[in-house]
Amino acid sequence: MSKRVLTTEAGAPIADNQNSASAGVGGPLLIQDQQLLEKLARFNRERIPERVVHARGSGAYGHFEVTDDVTGFTHADFLSEIGKRTEVFLRFSTVADSLGGADAVRDPRGFALKFYTEEGNYDLVGNNTPVFFIKDPIKFPDFIHSQKRDPFTGKQEPDNVWDFWAHAPEATHQVTWLMGDRGIPASYRHMNGYGSHTYQWTNAEGEAFFVKYHFKTNQGIRCLSSEQAAELAGKDPNSHQTDLLQAIERGVHPSWTLYVQIMPAAEAADYRFNPFDLTKVWPHKDYPLQRVGRLVLDRNPDNVFAEVEQAAFSPNNFVPGIGPSPDKMLQGRLFAYADAHRYRLGVNHTQLAVNAPKAVAGGAQNYGRDGLMAVNGQGRGAKNYEPNSYDGPAETGRPLSAPLAVSGYTGNHEAPLHTKDDAFFQAGELFRLMSEEEKSRLVANIAGGLSQVSRDDVIEKNLAHFHAADPEYGKRVEEAVRALRED
Known part of the structure; x- marks a missing residue:
């Protein structure tokens, strides 16, 4: 069987791909060597700008199947009947580190899901935590700067990390998540995914509901201690990528069950705290989980660069029956995500196969x-x-979701206060839910980083947040930090 012919980019056959053309044996190379110049020029351009956040990622294809009737809440076609299947692509990622970072690190994990529905692509961009560090997008660039590599030292600095958190009391809830046992998942398969933001569903009658998404892993939650993670990251920096790839290759297809919390839109204004605050969860006793369907991953990408690195997700990719809420962080991301992809991949990135x-x-x-x-x-x-007048595509006149009522004056407003709005209560609730062993690991993880901060006032501001969340929480962190700093 004859081999296929190696060609230039223009399709011409290449005679010699091992030796550059030169002026005589041992002489200088010739600029007329098309293959040499084309090959080196293309090599110089193989990389594109990496994502500022979520640079380190893995992905897989699969499907979502509806198992329960939710047509009373949304007229989204891909959720219209039990048994309906929709192809999906899911990208997992770490947040803070660069493309070359290790997988087994203490960091939130991205959980970005693209549904290839019959009404267009629907992107659900979330994390493996139901909350986030901040609730206003104007703070996002500063937050990420504080968590990324310092421009002088070239590494993540505890001074920067904890100084930002000292000035962001609303971050206490997410810090408690991050420093707890779920801060380092054992693999992408063994963690939950959350839409995190509040979204809007609209049914066929035009009734609006606010929803939160919960993808519960069917593999069970498994996490790593700081010590286990450090060892694994040293042995195999690609541990989560390896695990996902090999599991799917051997036919062990990871799956998640999707549940939603549903709040009638009329209840949002008088809820005891702001339901659009990304630093808070809705208690399940108020809005129980309702099952929707099952997500399964069963196919690995053929090319990681083309399909994982160039996969573009944007929360402004809605379909009829689903829309945004007044969640400030979501509102900011409606612009920022799509704009990031236009910068990285170009304005025509939606024509790439993984995004089309x-x-x-x-x-x-x-x-x-x-x-x-x-x-x-x-x-x-x-x-x-x-x-x-030439039969081009035309608008439908049918909004994707229900309109949001607005009132008041334009300006730089803080989020409206509800009766029970508080930056610390839910962090304390999370701490009190933990077992004694979980509390001990949480305290040790926090103290390990906070004790490295050089300024006492920054340490004191952070300690005040933990004291406000729960007296025991604050006392134990304070004692652990003091002990480490006295050593």
Whole structure:
């Protein structure tokens, strides 16, 4: 059987791919050597800017199957009947480290899910924690700067990490999650995923509901201690990638059960705390989990760069029946995520196979044209403006979701206060739910980082947050920090 012929980018056959063309034996190389120049030039351009956050990731394809009727709450087509299946792509990631970082580190994990629905792509961008460190997107760049490598030392600095948290009391709840046992999942398969934000569902009658998504792992929760993680990261920095790849290859397909919490829209205004605050959870006794379906991953990508690195998720990719809420962090991400992909991948990144909608033949139907790497085949006289008289795609007049009522004056407002809004109560609740062993590990993890902070006032501000969350919590952290600093 003859081998396929190696060619240049232009398709011409290559005679010699082992030796550069030179001026005589041992002479200088020739600029006319097309293969050499093309090969080196392409190599120089193999990398694209990595994500500022969530750079280190893994992904897999699968499907979502509806198991329970939720048509009373949303008219989203992919949730319209029991047994309906929708193809999905799920990208897992760590948040703070760079593309070359280790998997087994103490860090939140991204849980970004793309549903290839019959009405377009629906992106649900969340984490493995139900809350986050901040509740206003204007603080996000500062938060990430404090957690990334310091511009002078080139490494993550406890002074920066804890100084930001000292000035962000609302972060206490997420810090308690991060420093607890679930701060380092044993694998991507053994952790939950959450939509984290509050979203809106709208049913066929136009009734609006606010929802939170919970993907519960069917493999069970498994986590690593700090010591186990440090050893694993040293032995195999790609531990989570290896585990996911090998599990799917051997037919052990990881799965999650999706539940939602549902709040009638009319109840949001008078709820005891702001239901759109990303630093808080809705207690299950108020809004119980309702099962929706089952998510299964059963196929690995063929090319990690093309399908995982270039996968683009944006929470503004909604479908009919699903929309945004007044969650400030969500509102900021509606712009920021899509804009990040336009910067990294170009304005035509939605035409890449992993991002392209499967709902319509030939890709998205709109009037976007040209730009870097445009492959949209709409030509031969097709108009690039709307409305037009030439049977181009037209608007439907049907909103994706119910309108949100607004009132008041424009300005830089703090979030509206509800009767029980508080930055510390839920962090204390989480601490009090822990066993004695879990509390001890949490305290040790916090003290290990906080004790390295060089300024006493920053330490004191953070200790005050833990005291406010729970007196025992604060006392134990304070004693542990003092003991480490006296050593």
